Amino acid sequence: MSLLLLLGLGVLGLLVSFLIFSPLALIFSITASIQVARRGQRGLGLAVMGFLLVLPGWPITAFLLW
Known part of the structure; x- marks a missing residue:
């Protein structure tokens, strides 16, 4: 989603x-x-993976804006 917004709308x-x-x-x-x-449901791995995929976006975005 971020890449599409970057290509379409720039900064x-x-x-x-x-x-x-x-x-x-x-x-x-997190929720x-x-x-x-x-x-006690299934899907903990999916929730954790969602959390882990968000984290690298912050420093990458900060680097691109800098």
Whole structure:
């Protein structure tokens, strides 16, 4: 999603991705991992992977904006 915004909107798209989508993805992945752990459901690996995929986006975006 970030790459599409970068290509379509340039720096503005990168900022939107960094300020809106990344925090939402982080919140959703943390919420999902807590819910899965409490209810004993399957999918903990998917929630953790979502969290791990969000983390590299922040330094990469900061580097590109710098």
